[in-house]
Amino acid sequence: MHSPALAIAGQFRQRHRWGLTALACYFVVLAVVRPLVLPGGVHFDGPQTFALGVVIPLTATFMYFLAIFSFGLSGDVAARQSLYPARMFTLPLTSSALAGWPMIFGSAAMMVLWLATRVLGVWPSDVAVPVLWPALLAASLLAWTQALTWMPYPLRGLRVIVTVLWLATIDAIVMVALNYKPSEAVMLLILAPHLPIAYFVARYAVARARRGDVPDWRVGFGRAEHSTTAPRTFSSAARAQVWFEWRHYGRSLPALVAMVLPFELSLLFVFRETPAIVMEIIVAVLLTPPFMAMFVAATRGSVTSFTTRRPMTAASLVAAKLQATLSSALAAWLLVLIATPVALMWSGTSAVLLDAMHRVVEAAGTPRAIAILWFAVVALVASTWKQLVQSLFIAMSGREWLVKASVLFALSLLGIVPPVAHWVLSDHHVRAAVWSAFPWILAFFVLLKTATAGWIAVRLHAKRILSDRALIEFAVAWDAIVLAVYGLLVWVFPNVIVRHYFLAFVAILAVPLVRIAAAPLALEANRHR
């Protein structure tokens, strides 16, 4: 390293090289897809593929950049202390450099992200895509996130509130400005001051954190701040462990969703005139908790040596994690289910969603439409929980290479699945071939899932990780859930629309089994290496 800037850049590159590599791969795929597919007469600019190919990866990468360039992946977001890594305070650098370089790298990354997506992504033909100001908006939001997360706060949790409110305010300013249909230059003028102001705030925050200056209002809020969140007594060790998991890991997902929602919902105001994009934004919002859950599960599901020494079985430790993750998923969804209707009404786009629901009622009838709606809500909440728990076995294995490989795999899927899905859906012959083979494909995965589950059950039994009774209860519970899902699907989708065996396959594959069952095995292997 020949300069402080390169040293700091090296830290980001080294710690996040796999994520950045995956992002580069996504851009390569976008760059290849556009010239190769579009001239072939394939329409890739429909709203659905636009959401899959552009909106979701763009939003995901924006969130990823927010996390890595604010050092949010390696700290307690709610703590009073600065999130800026204390290890960097001892570097022979000025506070200006400590604040400035990560901000410059982050802003540059955000701008490259937007510009690359703007150039390489395939946008709907009816949307005039701005050139520069969204890049500056993204950089400004990141810069403010950095400044506000690096600031020490006088009360625990205040960081989340201040950051969310300020980011929402910036979004609101942009939305109000867009109402007047301003030119690109005007938008740039509105956004330009944010970067330097955020830099000065960040420099002040880093300087303050560096000298250990953490304001303390806890005297004034003595009772609230000093009061412990732990009950006076836990009725059992299992309850204590659930509390531990919730306090340590459970609040991350709701906090992240709370930070991202304002940005996503603000897009409703930007694209309110385009119903198709409004629907895609709603889809993106609804997919946010399960998507964020993927990252939370990969980074927060680890098991510390303190936990492994608890006098509990591996199965009990896993059960506590499962309960805490359920609370986490429910809390995240509570935020989405409150904020989204408010944003829809405020932006005047609720009619788009109501129209879609009316169409479902007309097509399926009122009882089935209500059942579909409830099923969708339950399925989304369940999928969030599933994302949180299905990666547990990876984090609990304690193998860092496995954690990183799984994240890379997930990001790769995001880049590969949309074009492949589009290719299948757009080519009549391919679609017909895949559709005729689809039951066999599903049958293969059902066979694979049940065989793996059987192998895991044998291992759990042989290692005495789960008792016979617990294994049977788990199997019965899983069967009951699969049957319930199957029954609901059969009622919602009559035989004339979809074959029952197909629905049975879907139910079996949808209800998590293998990866949850593998978690105690992974923990056991990690606990007694």
Added chain:
Amino acid sequence: MVGANGAGKTTLIKHILGLLRAESGTVRVFGRDPVADPVGVLSRIGYVSEENDLPGWMRVDELIRYSRAFYPGWDDAYAEELRRAFALDGATRIRNLSKGQKARAGLIVALAYRPELLVLDEPSSGLDPIVRRDILGAVIRTIADEGRTVIFSSHLLDEVEQVADHVTMISNGTIVLSAPLHDIKESHRVGGRVLSLDEIFVARVGPGQSV
């Protein structure tokens, strides 16, 4: 239990706690396999390590309440007595404690359920004399007042001499000497002078010595 850095003291302690699976041979604590029966073994062991890994986000009170749930024999009065004796504020987060205070907090949750076996893995390393005195006091109290067993791993051999009945020296994963302290000292005399444990240690595992 004494030995040079990397001799295998912590590895042996991890075997006792069931955190490592033996590649050969067997490990039994209270007649149980700590890997096969972690609940049966860990619920009877108190453990304090040099690398204090208590969760920094917890308050001292929360740590005590949380830990209490795992041990039926938890003695609230004793825990409170220790907390007061160590002058720890219950509302303080673990991460805001000094190294010595963290060691004391670890000692509270390791002692308050009066474990049958107390395992201390270099607990005094890097601590000031007052905290070291607290730790030694706890060890002596556990042995003398309650007749329980303490396994104490340390580099500070003068401390070991103060509290140990039996000393085991480890080098490269092998026991090079294991005997009652009195016997060791009696068997290491030079010209009628009893060698200190420091001198015996250097003589046994120092440079040029083969195991």
